[in-house]
Amino acid sequence: MSLPLQHRESAMLVNGFVCKDPEVVTAEDFFLAAKLDMPRDTKMSKVGSNVTLINVMKLVGLNTLGISLARIDYAPLGENPPHTHPRATEILTVLEGTLYVGFVTSNTDNKLFSKVLNKGDVFVFPQGLIHFQFNPNPYKPAVAIAALSSQNPGAITIANAVFGSKPMISDDVLAKAFQVEKNTVDWLQAQFWADNHN
Known part of the structure; x- marks a missing residue:
């Protein structure tokens, strides 16, 4: 298990983070009181969404495990605008509301794959492809959880x-x-x- 540089001095780096001596690893290295059950403020965002990412920079025990997590809150008519994760595939699950989602294939044909998702629905965005989520409801917010296949997916x-x-x-x-x-x-x-x- 490796921890970010500021947590330990060592010459051995893994994924850009310093390895922690297994003898001093504690449960705290794998814990974060993230309160992902609490709604996030979307009013300050010009696009009407708020992404709360839990990656190796926030939860040091994720290093070398190849996973991260995000809670995404959408205001009515809010969106997570077109973006890409250069180091991760994303799987998104709608917890509340409705989302119009999609991704575009590479420059060979620029084909759009899109779907309207309801509570409990799941959609996958392949690594590196441009994708988006939009809440089409003008009255109700939406919430989703995304799992990503990298401890540091980038956006x-x-x-x-x-x-x-x-x-x-x-x-x-x-x-x-x-x-x-x-x-x-x-x-x-x-x-x-x-x-x-x-």
């Missing part, structure tokens, strides 16, 4: 990465790529691209 939110990069990608490049006017790109780059992950 790249497409709009944030493209229009909120620092320094900015040239508006000439983006205008040509998205086939829009440069003033549209300038407007998009001027927005505040907030992250919905905790």
Whole structure:
């Protein structure tokens, strides 16, 4: 079992984290009072969602185990915008409400696989593919739990990465790529691209 660098001095690293001597491992290394049963605030998010990720940075005992977990809260009409996990496949289970979900295959055909999920339904997003979740209900929130096949899955939110990069990608490049006017790109780059992950 390995712990993040700040928890132990050692020369042996696994997945970027320092190995902990098995003689000093405790139950606390595998415990987190995450309170995932409690609703999360979605009002502060521009996209109307709040992702609470439990990964190796929050629960040190996950290192080398290849798993992580997230609770996702969606406001009415809220979404977890198009994003990708470069190091993980995700399986999502709806706990409350309804979600419209989908992923797009690679550039060979850009095929959309989508479904409307209700409470108890499950959907899989393959590793590295762009995917999203949207709560189509204008009155009721939704909640889902996602399991991911990496202790550190990573998340790249497409709009944030493209229009909120620092320094900015040239508006000439983006205008040509998205086939829009440069003033549209300038407007998009001027927005505040907030992250919905905790």
